[in-house]
Each structure stands twice: as structure tokens, then as C-alpha cells.
Amino acid sequence: MSPPSPPRQIAVPISNMSNLSRQVSNSLNLSTSPNLSFHSPPTSFRAPPSYTANTPGYSAGAAAANAKQLKPFDTKDVKVLLLENVNLAGVNILKEQGYQVEAIKSSLPEDQLIEKIRHVHVIGIRSKTRLTERVLKEAKNLLVIGCFCIGTNQVDLSYAASQGIAVFNSPFSNSRSVAELVISEVIALARQLADRSMELHNGTWNKVSKGCWEIRGKTLGIVGYGHIGSQLSVLAEAMGMEVIYYDVVNLMGLGTAKQVKTLDDLLDQSDFVTLHVPETGDTKNLIGKTQLDKMKNGSYLINNARGKVVDIPALIEAMRSGKLAGAAIDVFPNEPAGNGDYFNNELNDWVKGLQGLKNLILTPHIGGSTEEAQSAIGAEVSTALVKYVNEGSTLGAVNMPEVNLRNINLDEPNCVRVVFIHKNVPGVLRQVNGVLLNHNIDKQSSDSRGDVAYLMADVSDVKEDEIRSLFQSLEELPSSLRTRMLY
Numbered sequence: 001m002s003p004p005s006p007p008r009q010i011a012v013p014i015s016n017m018s019n020l021s022r023q024v025s026n027s028l029n030l031s032t033s034p035n036l037s038f039h040s041p042p043t044s045f046r047a048p049p050s051y052t053a054n055t056p057g058y059s060a061g062a063a064a065a066n067a068k069q070l071k072p073f074d075t076k077d078v079k080v081l082l083l084e085n086v087n088l089a090g091v092n093i094l095k096e097q098g099y100q101v102e103a104i105k106s107s108l109p110e111d112q113l114i115e116k117i118r119h120v121h122v123i124g125i126r127s128k129t130r131l132t133e134r135v136l137k138e139a140k141n142l143l144v145i146g147c148f149c150i151g152t153n154q155v156d157l158s159y160a161a162s163q164g165i166a167v168f169n170s171p172f173s174n175s176r177s178v179a180e181l182v183i184s185e186v187i188a189l190a191r192q193l194a195d196r197s198m199e200l201h202n203g204t205w206n207k208v209s210k211g212c213w214e215i216r217g218k219t220l221g222i223v224g225y226g227h228i229g230s231q232l233s234v235l236a237e238a239m240g241m242e243v244i245y246y247d248v249v250n251l252m253g254l255g256t257a258k259q260v261k262t263l264d265d266l267l268d269q270s271d272f273v274t275l276h277v278p279e280t281g282d283t284k285n286l287i288g289k290t291q292l293d294k295m296k297n298g299s300y301l302i303n304n305a306r307g308k309v310v311d312i313p314a315l316i317e318a319m320r321s322g323k324l325a326g327a328a329i330d331v332f333p334n335e336p337a338g339n340g341d342y343f344n345n346e347l348n349d350w351v352k353g354l355q356g357l358k359n360l361i362l363t364p365h366i367g368g369s370t371e372e373a374q375s376a377i378g379a380e381v382s383t384a385l386v387k388y389v390n391e392g393s394t395l396g397a398v399n400m401p402e403v404n405l406r407n408i409n410l411d412e413p414n415c416v417r418v419v420f421i422h423k424n425v426p427g428v429l430r431q432v433n434g435v436l437l438n439h440n441i442d443k444q445s446s447d448s449r450g451d452v453a454y455l456m457a458d459v460s461d462v463k464e465d466e467i468r469s470l471f472q473s474l475e476e477l478p479s480s481l482r483t484r485m486l487y
């Protein structure tokens with residue numbers, strides 16, 4: 001079967017794009033941000049891709065043939081802060097839009113983060129940077145947050161939504177990388193590979209078979225059978241393992257994998273237990289002393305999920321007592337800000353107890369750190385950010401309803417896209433339609449998620465000097481969280 005063909009493309013060389021964006025500013029100074037202006041670029045300006053980097057045939061320069069390009073402001077005024085070494089693929093997509101991009105390799109201490117976040121419209125982070133209510137309160141210009149990773153527990157999602165700030169992530173681009181790492185860890189633990197390697201590095205020949213096993217026929221217990229857990233399940237079966245899994249949701253097992261009813265059932269039957277749940281209130285210390293006691297004697301624990309899912313002092317005790325024959329840990333409650341930083345007791349007060357334990361693999365949160373995963377995540381999240389900033393599309397947002405409208409066409413020159421993020425209370429649509437009363441609404445879509453609702457409307461025959469008053473009337477509605485006018 002051949003893949004669906006991408007929309008026809010307008011051929012604008014990438015090198016010309018940022019120049020174009022600088023040439024096409026007409027300052028109406030209408031914006032959610034005081035220092036930004038709105039403008040309508042020429043028709044030759046490249047559209048952000050209307051489909052994602054994962055779509056077959058994706059090209060960053062693709063645009064629907066007759067689509068008008070919407071740019072909410074002069075693109076060179078859009079300020080982007082990227083932390084934690086976001087992949088170049090992602091950085092470049094944002095730069096090609098003409099946005100001002102500052103990319104920093106590490107995360108920032110909270111005071112420096114607050115100082116910087118005040119000035120930006122877009123922030124890109126990975127798993128380390130905490131965007132708490134305290135930090136977001138200072139982010140007066142912020143429109144959107146991109147998590148260039150799977151996890152979004154580091155962001156106060158509901159507070160962000162309440163401020164009209166959308167959050168995007170990459171839900172599965174590094175899943176395969178994590179699943180492959182777990183397979184390597186299962187074998188490495190079963191064969192005590194890390195210890196043998198360390199011994200030989202230190203000059204000691206120690207050829208042993210005692211306590212070393214094949215993984216064929218052993219039972220792998222997967223806690224959390226989502227994107228990573230289910231991918232891992234297939235790989236593990238291909239290696240000859242029996243797979244069981246526990247999840248709070250009833251899910252179809254792939255291959256011959258079987259769901260068990262309780263976590264205790266899984267702990268009781270598994271030779272290897274591997275964790276793939278998100279960090280939530282329910283998963284904090286999901287594996288503590290009680291659960292470790294229920295595991296088989298001489299079994300193994302692997303945690304590539306989040307640091308708080310395992311009670312590490314209890315794990316240290318289980319390793320010392322010989323209850324566990326080995327463990328692999330990739331994630332920690334507190335992690336260093338960047339490469340070269342120390343991993344010691346100042347960070348987590350049990351680190352010394354962990355270091356030096358036999359058959360314990362410690363890795364610096366590298367589950368998703370492959371070239372493939374990072375470039376795919378970079379392209380996917382940056383594309384979503386561009387589509388949100390330029391077109392208002394919330395497809396893929398994790399804290400807002402998903403709303404999208406088909407493109408405004410080139411033959412609709414006076415059409416304005418209204419984006420109205422508002423409190424999800426009765427009567428708002430009536431009020432919005434009251435503001436737009438004298439205009440034809442070509443198309444409109446709205447949806448709600450919890451306390452927040454998102455409305456997009458393409459309104460035709462709006463003169464430039466009417467845009468400001470429409471904007472102000474919408475902003476003044478009591479339910480308003482944020483208004484944007486794109487044209």
C-alpha cells in the first residue's frame with residue numbers, strides 16, 4: 001500500500017525563509033504580548049507543515065497549495081528559550097520560522113529560569129526543568145510550552161491551562177529507545193555484565209557462571225503497558241521470555257503476553273520486574289519495602305520510568321540483603337542540571353549507599369537518549385509549537401482541548417482567525433458570537449477540557465482597523481483567559 005501523498009508544496013528555498021519573515025512586518029501592535037505586532041506575510045511565505053514529522057513524505061517546507069499563511073506577529077519578535085540540549089532538528093525548525101531562539105544545554109536554577117521566562121513566548125524543556133505555578137506566574141508573555149520528551153509531570157499542566165498556556169509533548173518518539181535499553185539491561189543483569197566489565201577495567205580476571213542466567217524462559221513483569229511497556233513486550237517475547245503485565249487499565253496483550261489482576265500477582269511471578277508508569281500521586285513509591293518483599297528471591301528490578309516510583313533506600317536494603325540479584329536504575333528523584341555535574345549525597349541523601357552495590361547498573365537518565373529518538377522528538381515538538389503559534393492548532397496538546405480548523409485560503413484575503421481561550425462556563429459562545437455579530441463566521445470549532453475551553457473561528461470580511469476592537473471586546477469578556485487574532 002502506498003503512503004498518503006503530502007499536500008502540494010510551495011517551493012521556497014529554506015535559506016530565503018528567515019529573510020522573508022523579516023521583510024514582512026506591518027505593525028498593528030495587536031497582541032497578547034505588549035512587544036509583539038501582528039502581520040500578514042506575503043503569499044510566498046512558507047506555511048508551517050500541516051502534518052507532522054512522523055507523516056510519510058513529511059517535509060519541513062510543505063504547505064497546502066492554496067493555504068494562506070497565518071502569522072500572529074512579526075516572526076522575528078517571537079522569542080524562544082530552549083533548555084536541556086534540545087536536538088538541532090527541533091532548534092532549526094524554530095529558527096527557520098525567523099523566531100529568535102536561545103538554546104542552552106542544561107536546565108537552569110529556578111531564579112535564572114524565572115528571569116528568562118519573563119521575556120519569552122515559547123519555552124522548550126525536557127524532563128528536568130520544573131515549570132511550577134511559581135515559575136509560570138512570572139511568565140507573562142508565554143504562549144506555549146514544548147516538552148521535548150514523553151513525560152509532562154515536570155509541568156503544572158492545569159495551572160498552565162488556566163493561564164491559557166498550551167503544553168505539547170512527544171508521546172512516543174523515544175518509546176522504542178527505552179524498550180531496547182530495557183532488553184539490554186535484562187541481559188546485562190542476568191549475566192552480571194557491568195560487574196565483570198568493571199573488574200576487568202580494574203585489572204581483575206573473574207570468570208564465573210554462578211548466578212548468571214539465560215533470559216530464555218524467564219518471566220518479565222511489565223508494570224504499565226502503554227507505549228513503552230507494550231513495545232518491550234514484543235521484543236521480550238522474541239527473546240524467548242514469558243511476559244506478564246499489570247496496568248490500571250484493561251489492555252489487550254500483544255503476542256502471548258498476559259495481563260495479571262494485581263501488582264502483587266506480577267511481583268510474585270516475575271523474574272524481572274520493569275517499570276513503565278508515569279509519575280503521578282498513585283505511582284509515588286509504587287515499589288517500596290512491602291512490594292520488594294513480595295518479589296521472588298534473586299529477582300531483578302529495572303526502573304526507567306521516574307525516580308519517585310521506587311523507594312530507593314528500600315531498594316538499597318533489598319540489594320544488600322540479597323533479596324534482589326540485581327537492579328538497573330536510569331531515573332532519580334533529583335537529577336543533576338547538566339553533564340559533568342556531580343551525582344552525590346547532596347542531590348539525594350542515599351546516593352553513597354547505592355554506589356558500589358554489586359550488579360547494580362546506574363545510568364544518567366538515558367532511556368530516550370538516542371540520535372533517532374532525539375531528532376524525531378525535536379521535529380515533532382517544534383512542528384507542534386509552530387502550528388500553535390502561527391495557526392492556533394492545539395492538536396496533540398496535553399492540557400487543552402484539541403481544536404483545529406482547515407486552512408484559510410488565499411482567495412479569502414480579509415479573513416481573520418480568532419483564537420479565544422476561556423473559562424469553561426455557560427453563556428460564553430453567545431457572548432463571543434455577540435462580539436462577532438456583524439461578521440460572517442466561515443467556520444468555527446470549540447471544545448473544552450476541564451475548566452478551560454478553546455474556541456477557534458475564521459471570520460471573513462474583517463477590515464484591518466476592526467481587528468483591534470474585536471480583539472479588545474473579546475479580551476474584556478469576563479471568561480477570557482487569552483485572545484489571539486491570526487491573519
Ligand SMILES: NC(=O)c1ccc[n+]([C@@H]2O[C@H](COP(=O)([O-])OP(=O)(O)OC[C@H]3O[C@@H](n4cnc5c(N)ncnc54)[C@H](O)[C@@H]3O)[C@@H](O)[C@H]2O)c1
Pocket residue numbers: 150151171172174175178223224225226227228229246247248249276277278279282283304305306330331365366367368369
Ligand atoms: N528513562 C527515560 O528516559 C524515559 C523515556 C521515556 C519515558 N519515560 C517515562 O516512562 C513513562 C511511561 O512512558 P509510556 O510512553 O509508556 O507512557 P504511556 O502513557 O504510554 O503508558 C503508561 C501506562 O501506565 C499505566 N499506568 C498509569 N498508572 C499506573 C499505575 N498506578 N499502575 C499501573 N499502571 C499504571 C497507564 O494506564 C498506561 O498504560 C513516562 O511517563 C515517562 O515518565 C522515561
Ligand SMILES: O=C(O)[C@H](O)COP(=O)(O)O
Pocket residue numbers: 126127128148149150151152174365366367368369
Ligand atoms: O519523559 C521522557 O521522555 C524521558 O524521561 C526522557 O527525558 P529526557 O528528554 O529529559 O531525557
